[in-house]
Amino acid sequence: MILENTGNEIFTSIGEVLKSKPGNVVIVPHENPDGDAIGSAIGLGEILCNFGHSVKIISPNDYPAFLKWFSTEIEILIYERKKKRAKNIIENAGILICVDFNEPKRAAKMEDILTGFSKPSIMIDHHPDPGDFADFLVSEPKYSSTAELIFDVVKKIGLDNYINQASAEALFTGIMTDTGSFSHNISNPNTFEVVAKLIGTGIKPEKIQANIYHNYSAKRMKLLGYCLNEKMEIFPEHRAAMIYISQKELDEFEFQPGDTEGFVNYPLSVNNIVFSALFIEKKDHVKASFRSKGNFPANSFSEKYFDGGGHLNAAGGESKQTLQETIEKFRQLLDEYKHLLLKTEI
Missing domain, CATH: 3.10.310.30 (Diaminopimelate Epimerase; Chain A, domain 1)
Known part of the structure; x- marks a missing residue:
């Protein structure tokens, strides 16, 4: 782990929020979500579902077709298409988690909804200079990707036993795409240690590579x-x-x-x-x-x-x-x- 900016008290609080009783959780990636945003959302969502939470992912807008092959059953709503239903889901959620962005404006038309959320909110991100818009911030810029960071956060709070193949392939996708297929942001051994553990779940990197890079129109x-x-x-x-x-x-x-x-x-x-x-x-x-x-x-x-x-x-x-x-x-x-x-x- 290379968690440097986040104190243990934050992880204790996040653990208490996520490991209390199962409830309704909404995960939001940034606008125009890329592989790390969608991979992080699905990867974390699968883990929380396995724990017992009811999880919905709400994306501000649509995302590329080559990122729609994941073997997840979590519902992913596109906010700009189903605003009324998305707002209703958020209103009934007990926990809001923002992944792969650290300023509410990166959620575009969902900005006011995020800043107005009154129940526990969590931000997990690897970009520098975070804004203070969530109750619990995990901001670690030394990580290659938010997906890698989520793996370590989940391990830190004791939910790593709930990582399955569906979550592993999503987190692997996030790391792979945000490093340009392991061509940059890969100087820290932790990246490959996490990747090794994800592969150890039985996922097939070759299949993921093909789905991402050999799936264009x-x-x-x-x-x-x-x-x-x-x-x-x-x-x-x-x-x-x-x-x-x-x-x-x-x-x-x-x-x-x-x-x-x-x-x-x-x-x-x-x-x-x-x-x-x-x-x-x-x-x-x-x-x-x-x-x-x-x-x-x-x-x-x-x-x-x-x-x-x-x-x-x-x-x-x-x-x-x-x-x-x-x-x-x-x-x-x-x-x-x-x-x-x-x-x-x-």
Whole structure:
């Protein structure tokens, strides 16, 4: 375990909340949930169900099709589709757990519901600089993923005997996807110790890999090819690159949620590139994703200029400017960061 920021009294309190009598529990991942968010929610949900709780997962919006193969029977509601039922479920819940985000605004239109919840609430997350919106906060940025953190939290409070294959495959998925299939955020041995224990439950990593990375639509693959061929710009003098996609282009390729997942990583495969950006035009903003190598701070870059944040090598944000204005802004910022980019060690 690498639990450094959370005192034993917090774990004692969480244990008392979760190990009292079984009740209704709601687990909420962040908006546009990725593999770690959904994997963490399902993984923890399965454990709590095995203990005896009645668990519902409510996602602010839909998530990618390649994350809908899990062998869980927990109901996952999409809030933007079933707001009335979701609100009713939350009102009747005795415990609220937020996973893989640390600011209520990351739950989008569910923000007010989360901050207004009057019964015990728990936040479990691995992103830095948490907001104080839950009764019990477990914030541990040194973890590779929230899924890895949940494994250790569950063990710490004595619920690890309730980990089954369904929870293990979900937590494994969270760790695998948030580390880019074990390519970054893997310097701590604890990550592999947790993975080994999850595999020990009998899950099949090869099957999980295939379900996540070999389960895309043909249109998604064509969109990727188009982006790499037509929309990727390389700035060798800055050791940087970017990909940008307009709403019109997304429509042409019949974009589905999750289709651009991982696109931001591809430019980092180019020799000597240490910083990559992906800009996607939405109806009222431009979504920004950043990835870096070595010690270049993608998170502080995103926080300063794109109202975002994240980890050192993986961050996200947004721009209220047009796509073209955002692209130009990024080009200009590269000049400002040239000295840092050139001396970044891989």
